[in-house]
Amino acid sequence: MTNTTSFSYEPSEHEAEKASNSYLMSLIALIVGLPLPIINLIATFIFFVGNRKGTYFVRWHCTQALLSQFSILFINSFGFWWTVSIIFTEETISSKYIAYLITALIFNLTEFIATIYTAIQTRKGIHVEWWFYGNLTNLICKSK
Amino acid sequence: MKKLIIQSFIGVLLFFSTWFALAQIDWVSIFNTEKVTDKTEEKLGTLFWDIIKKTEKENKTPSVIATVDTIVNEICVANKIDRKSIKVHIIEKDEINAFALPNGHLIIYTALLANSDSPEELSGVICHEIAHIELNHVLKKLIKEVGISVLISTTTGNRNTEVIQETLKTLSSTAFDRGLEKEADIKAVDYLIKTKINPEAFANFLYKLSDTEKETIKYLTWINTHPESKERAKYIAEYYKKKNTTYAKILNTKTWNKMQEDLKIATQN
Numbered sequence: 001m002t003n004t005t006s007f008s009y010e011p012s013e014h015e016a017e018k019a020s021n022s023y024l025m026s027l028i029a030l031i032v033g034l035p036l037p038i039i040n041l042i043a044t045f046i047f048f049v050g051n052r053k054g055t056y057f058v059r060w061h062c063t064q065a066l067l068s069q070f071s072i073l074f075i076n077s078f079g080f081w082w083t084v085s086i087i088f089t090e091e092t093i094s095s096k097y098i099a100y101l102i103t104a105l106i107f108n109l110t111e112f113i114a115t116i117y118t119a120i121q122t123r124k125g126i127h128v129e130w131w132f133y134g135n136l137t138n139l140i141c142k143s144k
Numbered sequence: 145m146k147k148l149i150i151q152s153f154i155g156v157l158l159f160f161s162t163w164f165a166l167a168q169i170d171w172v173s174i175f176n177t178e179k180v181t182d183k184t185e186e187k188l189g190t191l192f193w194d195i196i197k198k199t200e201k202e203n204k205t206p207s208v209i210a211t212v213d214t215i216v217n218e219i220c221v222a223n224k225i226d227r228k229s230i231k232v233h234i235i236e237k238d239e240i241n242a243f244a245l246p247n248g249h250l251i252i253y254t255a256l257l258a259n260s261d262s263p264e265e266l267s268g269v270i271c272h273e274i275a276h277i278e279l280n281h282v283l284k285k286l287i288k289e290v291g292i293s294v295l296i297s298t299t300t301g302n303r304n305t306e307v308i309q310e311t312l313k314t315l316s317s318t319a320f321d322r323g324l325e326k327e328a329d330i331k332a333v334d335y336l337i338k339t340k341i342n343p344e345a346f347a348n349f350l351y352k353l354s355d356t357e358k359e360t361i362k363y364l365t366w367i368n369t370h371p372e373s374k375e376r377a378k379y380i381a382e383y384y385k386k387k388n389t390t391y392a393k394i395l396n397t398k399t400w401n402k403m404q405e406d407l408k409i410a411t412q413n
Contacts, residue, residue, distance in 0.1 A: 095169065103162045132155055135147060
């Protein structure tokens with residue numbers, strides 16, 4: 001899921017710390033935002049806006065941290081509203097619903113582990129590109 | 145860019161295939177969610193039926209019971225419904241009404257029997273109520289009206305008589321959601337067709353009762369609680385006209401007339 005590649009330059013200690021923080025930020029937001037998935041997207045977005053004028057390495061990782069939230073946002077939002085409809089409407093708990101929750105859990109867990117791993121690696125100044133999101137970030141985030 | 149599209153496609157596919165694969169497992173029975181509701185439903189059914197039994201008079205005329213039983217049996221056999229799951233009770237009352245209670249209890253008032261012009265009309269109403277039972281509408285309605293916590297506490301000892309009475313009133317004299325009513329109507333037509341009963345009689349019954357004069361309307365509970373009868377009759381007619389089936393008589397006229405006569409005698413007494 002993740003791929004360690006060399007970045008176009010060697011990031012400084014300060015840059016590595018900031019880049020790593022963007023993942024920690026998204027991690028905390030992910031935990032807080034579990035019941036209301038939009039929260040983690042907003043939190044990461046605020047962090048992204050704050051660092052948009054940072055160095056290339058910091059910008060790159062802030063962008064990847066933000067983009068990686070999107071898939072989880074959709075998965076969790078759907079699960080959230082499904083649960084709400086079960087509680088408040090005539091919807092009942094079905095095998096399909098439980099299967100969805102397990103799938104969402106697997107994807108959340110994968111994202112969680114990948115985020116922790118990337119936070120550790122970026123802190124060491126190692127550049128980690130995620131599957132799909134790495135390529136997407138490369139497309140969006142360019143060195144000036 | 146092409147790589148990105150392929151990767152996003154694989155990602156989406158991975159998600160949906162995981163979901164699909166996991167959905168093949170019967171999680172509901174693994175987690176026993178159905179068992180809990182089944183038990184609650186059983187207890188609620190008994191609770192409500194006990195109240196009706198105490199407060200109302202049951203009609204036990206053999207010809208009446210036999211006639212209704214024959215109709216219910218035919219419908220159940222033709223539609224592969226477990227006959228034992230439908231518990232029919234006939235109550236002496238001058239309201240034209242029939243309703244379903246939890247756990248398959250089906251209450252039919254004698255006025256409904258007396259005001260049905262043919263066994264086919266009665267079959268339509270019975271099919272509609274069986275559809276509510278089979279589609280699990282009764283518990284859904286109860287959960288919506290009184291909440292799951294009240295329902296569970298009612299079955300676990302906290303027997304607030306007022307709450308039970310009110311809930312029973314909701315079941316017998318208020319309609320389901322429009323969507324659920326339509327679903328039950330369509331299912332009822334399917335049941336009728338499979339039993340080879342002409343659904344036209346059911347549609348006509350709705351027309352007939354909606355046209356009845358205003359003085360009698362207070363007794364037409366089944367129609368009052370099922371609004372827009374004409375509209376219902378219309379979509380029922382549209383639905384069954386699409387299906388080409390040959391129909392048969394569910395009961396012979398003699399049996400039906402005997403039941404009507406016995407009903408009259410029972411009411412006079």
